[in-house]
Amino acid sequence: MKFRRSERLIDMTNYLLEHPRQLVPLTFFAKRYGSAKSSISEDLAIIKETFEHRGIGALQTVPGAAGGVKYYVKVKNEEAEPFIEKLCNLIADPERLLPGGYLFMTDIIGNPSIVNKVGRLFASAYCDTKIDVVMTIATKGIPIAYAVASLLNVPVVIVRGDNKVTEGSTVSINYVSGSTKRIQTMVLSKRSLAEGSNVLIVDDFMKAGGTVNGMISMLYEFKANLAGIAVLVESENIEERLVDEYLSLVKLSDVDVRAKKINVNKGNYFVKNKGDKR
Secondary structure (H helix, E strand, O other), rough: OOOHHHHHHHHHHHHHHOOOOEEOHHHHHHHHHHHOOOOOOOOHHHHHHHHHHHOOOEEEEOOOOOOOOEEOOOEEHHHHHHHHHHHHHHHHOOHEEOOOOOEEEEEHHHHHHHHOOOOEEEEEEEOOOOOOOEEEEEOOHHHHHHHHHHHHHEEEEEEEEOOOOOHHOOEEEEOOOOOOOOOEEEEEEEEOOOOOEEEEEEEEOOOOOOOHHHHHHHHHHOEEEEEEEEEEEEEOOOOOOOOOEEEEEEEEEEEEOOOOEEEEEEOOHHOOOOOEEE
């Protein structure tokens, strides 16, 4: 079947978006559409220009006989800034206050549109980093982890607080919670993580960083490498932060239960991630 250029462009765009960070040979597209490589190269040039102009992402061309093209998620700062401001406004809503100064976040974590955009920002920030796995801890960080992993085209590994029969043999470690200073346990199946894997840790909320630090210790047990840490919200007023290098979208500055006021600011996303300032 012979494809018209308009059909090729639509199908190629869809294929690239569904296979981020995967090297796609030009011969694959040439056979798929029954077209010459020169025509495919021209089509890719159009897609590349449109992606970059619209802030959809970037196409990297790999030369040589074994080369091809890769799609990477790239988010411009001008697109990221209004979204992070929206997040700050959502989290600052006093109706989120729960007894004990906790915040209700389930509606945000359960909103696919918000979670997907969070995933795009994190995937963009780490698009040039070698990542084999995204790791999180059950339960609220799971939707964010899957959103990031789908755009980095890597699997998700979930660390749990207890052992499950379906996990098989596991590795268990004890860690100290940064906020409560209590000793807790986390467990990971031995089959979940290969030795030498480059791991991006993702979580929804970080106080002192005890849980994240525990996951870092888990990486040591598997002889895996820490590729980065990304959190949706970080708490600012912490005496002793157990984690130094991380990326955050929102910073929780203060919670005044009596005055029903939640003070939030932008996280360090724009400081850590230079992004595309065009």
